[in-house]
Amino acid sequence: MAAESDLNTGVLLFLPYRALENRVFAALAKAGFDDFTPAQARVMQRIGPDGTRLTELAEQAQITKQTAGFLVDQLEKASYVRRVPDPTDKRARLVCGAEKAWAAKEIADGVVAEVEKEWEAHLGKRRMTQLREALTLLREITDPWA
Amino acid sequence: MAAESDLNTGVLLFLPYRALENRVFAALAKAGFDDFTPAQARVMQRIGPDGTRLTELAEQAQITKQTAGFLVDQLEKASYVRRVPDPTDKRARLVCGAEKAWAAKEIADGVVAEVEKEWEAHLGKRRMTQLREALTLLREITDPWA
DNA sequence: GACGATGGTCAGAGTCTCTGACTAATTTGG
């Protein structure tokens, strides 16, 4: 029945992921958000609504805190984020998204919704739901921060 | 019913992908294959059984041919690949995997199979099949080389 | 209050990636 491909599941996961990421980057660039790099974006993506510590950003992005610091420096210079003191810990600072970041996020979210709609149109509603359900379940054993 | 997460599908795809990749790299390093980098691996992964042209490797890895050439140079020095003339085109050379690459691939394939088995144990056979089915279908509209 | 752990920075080096310019071979069109 279903023409099962012989590719391993890793590749099958990666292909649509990369396709989606490419679409988002293209849309952001077209909207004028072309002053940040993919590496910076991968860090910025992980900033929570109330700010996130550098160390936590580094862990989630799986880079060293030095690298994260370097990338946040760029983002700060480009006005995407600012660092505010963490009221609960004088050592720490919270990396917070600035308006520019939220504006970019709005664009990005729009594209993601659009692509998800395209995928649903191709797969059918049932399969799309099954896909998200399986992936959500998988997160339990693959996401250290789940 | 299913506790659907609110994460976008991109993140949902990325998380298990990265978990799998991490497992593979760890196993390869443990088996002694620690003399290549992730960037080199992403190129090596795309070499076909009969060799692949540099330009094609670059396209599929979504990097420039200059970068691909740089990475293949390293892989060649480390004896993972060799370049042989393309009999059908005197301009071109085929990047071919060497024995060392096939040995590493064997390790990698083993780990992938192992992880897939773990995932199937967690999801159940039915959901795992649905997952692969949906991803395979998705490939039709997300993989330019499908 | 001393001590180990945690949050973060500074300095330096190595790796990855790109743009631009170039050569050689192939393909196309007249």
Add this chain to the structure above:
DNA sequence: CCAAATTAGTCAGAGACTCTGACCATCGTC
């Protein structure tokens, strides 16, 4: 058949990313 456009690949240089190691300040614990 041959000139022009295309394609495969390389060289050179610069910028971006990432790491290891060393370091300081603060926090939490005993």
